[in-house]
Amino acid sequence: QKEVEQNSGPLSVPEGAIASLNCTYSDRGSQSFFWYRQYSGKSPELIMFIYSNGDKEDGRFTAQLNKASQYVSLLIRDSQPSDSATYLCAVNPPGGATNKLIFGTGTLLAVQP
Amino acid sequence: DADVTQTPRNRITKTGKRIMLECSQTKGHDRMYWYRQDPGLGLRLIYYSFDVKDINKGEISDGYSVSRQAQAKFSLSLESAIPNQTALYFCATSDVGRDYGYTFGSGTRLTVV
Numbered sequence: 001q002k003e004v005e006q007n008s009g010p011l012s013v014p015e016g017a018i019a020s021l022n023c024t025y026s027d028r029g030s031q032s033f034f035w036y037r038q039y040s041g042k043s044p045e046l047i048m049f050i051y052s053n054g055d056k057e058d059g060r061f062t063a064q065l066n067k068a069s070q071y072v073s074l075l076i077r078d079s080q081p082s083d084s085a086t087y088l089c090a091v092n093p094p095g096g097a098t099n100k101l102i103f104g105t106g107t108l109l110a111v112q113p
Numbered sequence: 114d115a116d117v118t119q120t121p122r123n124r125i126t127k128t129g130k131r132i133m134l135e136c137s138q139t140k141g142h143d144r145m146y147w148y149r150q151d152p153g154l155g156l157r158l159i160y161y162s163f164d165v166k167d168i169n170k171g172e173i174s175d176g177y178s179v180s181r182q183a184q185a186k187f188s189l190s191l192e193s194a195i196p197n198q199t200a201l202y203f204c205a206t207s208d209v210g211r212d213y214g215y216t217f218g219s220g221t222r223l224t225v226v
Contacts, residue, residue: 042220043219043220044156049212099207099208099213100158100161100171105155
């Protein structure tokens with residue numbers, strides 16, 4: 001079992017819809033969780049992080065964490081074509097401040113105009 | 114100027130050649146990382162350094178070496194390049210603590226022929 005798993009996609013949604021991206025992780029003691037957006041050929045850029053169970057909202061983005069079920073998700077409301085990218089989930093493993101992130105392989109999101 | 118600068122941006126080299134990828138940062142972070150990204154495999158950690166005197170191997174360090182010349186500089190070397198080292202290489206930095214994700218450089222696309 002991979003440590004961090006994501007569906008590779010592509011996930012196709014129409015413009016204006018909600019895109020839901022999911023990630024599961026294997027190490028129950030993982031401390032914090034990050035979502036990155038990566039455009040083709042570019043470097044990943046941090047969108048959000050979350051470390052407490054529940055929801056965390058930032059503009060059109062909402063991160064959701066469920067430690068009991070070991071999954072973290074990212075919702076993108078009012079999806080725009082400019083949101084089309086690969087979204088990487090990253091997990092900070094047990095040990096807290098190690099900052100040695102483990103990345104999933106990413107989900108490709110395609111927002112159709 | 115970018116917070117994390119990688120040079121070169123693109124490089125084609127021949128099998129058996131030694132090559133160095135350079136990374137410098139103005140973030141003031143102690144922690145620096147080298148990852149490679151391959152299609153379908155995601156980002157994998159090569160080496161990481163938590164300060165100038167602390168250098169550690171990641172999950173795929175074979176065939177690579179690093180040098181931390183200063184807090185701001187972290188170089189990755191391929192001693193004798195081989196074709197399966199063809200990949201997109203990213204340098205990243207982070208602050209200390211579970212809430213801090215990475216700031217990535219713009220990447221180096223390396224092709225070994």
